[in-house]
Amino acid sequence: MTDAHEHVFDDRTPGVEEHEPSASYLSYTVGLGLAILATIASFVVSQTNLLWPPGIPVGLIVLAFAQIGVHLVFFLQLGSGPDSTNNILALAFGMLIVFLVITGSIWIIANLNSNMTSMSMQ
């Protein structure tokens, strides 16, 4: 960055609001429609035999991830634009931590439980 550029951007310090956000009513409405579809699908899948019964938990998890994706893109407006780059990197790191905490806990406790057979047999 040269001095010339500093001069050009002199009045563009943080705090200058130079553009309107690109979100639209339509984007929220599309998101709402998709989210409602995913929600209804989740409830239907859990209450019927539409899916092969042992596959229901997996189906529910897939639907939950789909709905979270819809929320991120259409409600939180996380897109591919330059404004979202840092937010998506932070989100990726957050998801890594969430994944480690949840699967790590389930894995460790499952191991612990399977080594406690004398207790669970009663």
Place this chain on the structure above:
Amino acid sequence: MTIATIDRAATAVPTELARGRGGGGPAPKRVVVAYGFWIFILSDMVMFSALFAAYAVLRGNTAGGPTGAELFNLRNVFIETMCLLLSSYTCGLAVLSAERRHPTRFLIFAAFTFVLGAAFLFIEVSEFANMVAKGAGPSRSGFLSAFFTLVGTHGIHVASGLIALIYLVAQVIAKGLPAAVLRRLLCWSLFWHALDIVWVGVFTLVYLMGDYH
């Protein structure tokens, strides 16, 4: 694209700054503030992940007490889910109206958001009261402790979101829609949308996986 190209483009058209990748001028305050708040939301998600993990490992530990399938009323959960989803939608429309300088439309959508959020909270609290009355309070079993902690923490978040919404509506009425108020509204909408994302995890893991056909 090389850095030189970005710089040239930025010099030619100063309104199209390359942001977020180090090129161009400083990002607008709206983007910087939202990023900081996004970091807070992610840390909140990490906290929720610990509660989700606790629930996932304790869900079978009913200590001879009632199980989820016996306690949960999926019809109410569906209504709660729809309330929160619609309030997320009206919250987005409210912020959009505020950014487009329509204070009246903002107030209408904010009122819808508040009513739907309050309805969610009302159903949740009455479910909790019902469970406690049936002897299925948080002290009954490990499963119920984890359940009340996870769902209750989400409920406390919703309640604080509603209080923050009252505070923001008061600001809009008193100050109109200057940039600072718009940024607060944007952060609040991020918080509200994030709560809906947590709720997707709650109804999937707690209610649907606890009581499927």
